[in-house]
Structures are given as structure tokens and as C-alpha cells.
Amino acid sequence: xxxxxxxxxxLITVTGKKLTVTCSQNMNHEYMSWYRQDPGLGxxxxxxxxxxEVTDKGDVPEGYKVSRKEKxxxxxxxxxxxxxxxSLYFCASNTGxxxxxxxxxxxxxxx
Amino acid sequence: DAKTTQPTSMDCAEGRAANLPCNHSTISGxxxxxxxxxxxxxxxxxxxxxxxxxxxxxxxxLIITEDRKSSTLILPHATLRDTAVYYCIVSYNTDKLxxxxxxxxxxxP
Numbered sequence: 001x002x003x004x005x006x007x008x009x010x011l012i013t014v015t016g017k018k019l020t021v022t023c024s025q026n027m028n029h030e031y032m033s034w035y036r037q038d039p040g041l042g043x044x045x046x047x048x049x050x051x052x053e054v055t056d057k058g059d060v061p062e063g064y065k066v067s068r069k070e071k072x073x074x075x076x077x078x079x080x081x082x083x084x085x086x087s088l089y090f091c092a093s094n095t096g097x098x099x100x101x102x103x104x105x106x107x108x109x110x111x
Numbered sequence: 112d113a114k115t116t117q118p119t120s121m122d123c124a125e126g127r128a129a130n131l132p133c134n135h136s137t138i139s140g141x142x143x144x145x146x147x148x149x150x151x152x153x154x155x156x157x158x159x160x161x162x163x164x165x166x167x168x169x170x171x172x173l174i175i176t177e178d179r180k181s182s183t184l185i186l187p188h189a190t191l192r193d194t195a196v197y198y199c200i201v202s203y204n205t206d207k208l209x210x211x212x213x214x215x216x217x218x219x220p
Binding site for chain 1 (some may be wrong): 209
């Protein structure tokens, strides 16, 4: 089954404690992205990757890092989380045109 | 990427067709029209996309006007499970999708 898997689904952490949200896809897609969703603001792109070792900033990249060492994985790294990064996060993968597949989301709370 | 305008909310009776409009008057010649939906706080789900011609799949139909400045997503027989937020997006590709606030569709019994 084609899928994008994010982990964890829920996470509560404290300000400043580094964390990583993992994302993996099994469709051999070249493109992967991270979005965050906040009430009233919709989904906004954080970072995207066009292939292994190729990444670029989206609309709201501040405070986040990503890496793409393998085609299937695209982890999102928060080096020093802050309360304004409390949000619902989605990973997506796609071929570049047509259908994009989204993960089930990671609800992050930073206290 | 072009901006889209959608109604904030719509209602539809179960079993009836749901017609969701979208205006994209500044769309460029090679930008596609994509429709996604989000049920509660789940990940967005792809529905359909098109460039110029009308499209149909097992979920829905997409009608694009000849001037491409607007489109309509049609769910032919809405069910309670179709209650969701529907997003109309115009883009050259799917590596960057700009989601607006969408249309909240409520299907009632």
C-alpha cells in the first residue's frame, strides 16, 4: 500500500529540547515536503526536497532543519523548539505532478 | 502561484450532488487546478486535478471553464463521510502546494 508514515503522531516537549519528526515514503517519489497547519492560517510549507541531498526553503523555514540522505526518508529537525512551533505537522511526497500523498500528521506541543 | 477564492462553507443533503466552486482568475497557461480535501485533522487527501479539459475519476468530477478562470468540483452523490474541508489549488506542479482556507462542506442526513 502506498503510504507516507510520520512518527511520532503526538509529541509534547519542553522549550529548547532538540527533537526530530521522521517521515518515510514507500513510493520511490523524488519530491518530499513538510507543512505545518495552524488555525486560521491553513497549511504552510516549511521545507521541500526535490531529490536526495537537494532541499530548499518553503514559506516558513525559520527554526527548522531537514535532511534528505535517502530517497525514502525526510526528517524534520527542531534544534531548539519554542512554543510558537506548537502546531500540526504534515509530511508529503509526490512525483512532481499529479497526486501528492500526505502523512497522518504529527501534533507537536512545545511548553 | 495563482490565488484561489472559495466560499467559506456549504451544506449538502446526503445523496445529492455537491458542487463546490473555485475562482482562479489569475491562473497561468500551464498551471493545473488541484482539489484536495481534509477530513477533521487528518492528512489532506488528493481528489482530482486538471489542466484544461474536464476530468472525472471514481471520487469526483472537475469542470473547468473554457477561459480557465474558474472551476467546479462535483461530488455526484454526497455521503456523510464527504464532510470535510475542500481545497482548490492552482500550481505548476505538486512540489509546492499553496493551501488557502478552503470550503467547509457539511453533508447532512
